Amino acid sequence: MRKRKKSLYKKNKKYGILWFILIGGFALFGIFSFSLPWRGIFQDFGVSVGKFFTRDAVKLERYDRDLIVSLRKENEQLRNLLNFKESLTDYEIIPSSVIYRESAWEDTLIIDCGKKDGISPNMAVVTENGLIGKVEEVYQKSSLVRLLTDTMNPMKVAVSIVSNNQEYHGVLDGYDSSSHTFLVTSIQEVEGLELGSTVVTNGLGNLFPSGIIVGTVSEVTTDALGISLVVKVDSAVDFYQLGYVFVLRK
DSSP states (O other): OHHHHHHHHHHHHHHHHHHHHHHHHHHHHHHHTTTSTTHHHHHHHHHHHHHHHHHHHHHHHHHHHHHHHHHHHHHHHHHHHHHHHTTOTTSEEEEEEEEEEOOTTTOEEEESOOGGGTOOTTOEEEETTEEEEEEEEEOSSOEEEEETTOSSSOOEEEEEEEETTEEEEEEEEEEETTTTEEEEEOOSOOTTOOTTOEEEEOOTTSSSOTTOEEEEEEEEEEOTTSOSEEEEEEOSOOTTOOOEEEEEEO
């Protein structure tokens, strides 16, 4: 019995010494082979191990960074909206968040204000950069907003353009998705109209309040038949990044 225990002890001792030699040899090989092509294997192995143990921390850091950027952007937008609010003293401005965007074919939004907030159909919806559309359907706690960029159901908006001390009147009548510009028609004369002139709503038709910015003149051209004058208007609104909006109530 004692001989058996002694033999097992010797056997385990031999294995222990063998493992020690292998581990030590591997470590020495890694140290002294740093100048050899094999060092790439050790470096890649070390990087892989490091990434494995730090990947969750990296993901969390990226999430925090993206969250901070998003919050800063939202705060800036809210500050701009509050500044814009001061310019429309005749209207109650109801702030709202965009909670869902409908099909791009129809260009509609769902906002988190509804009947309980005093919202009703045909109210103008704006951002700090200008007009974006109108309320079309109202529910108890939400509303559907149709955007000016909707090419399937274009809205007609009476607008004015002031340039060189002259005032030009027309109708915003459609959106050109290829050039990302609004089209203003029904203008009789454009002599003296300069590019870059500001286009605003004029209140005619009682659909939208007067004085809301629509955009700036980017081009003066004619329609497909070459008969009627068409003014193309660039909007400062990013219609693909709408987070907060204002509903205007008289």
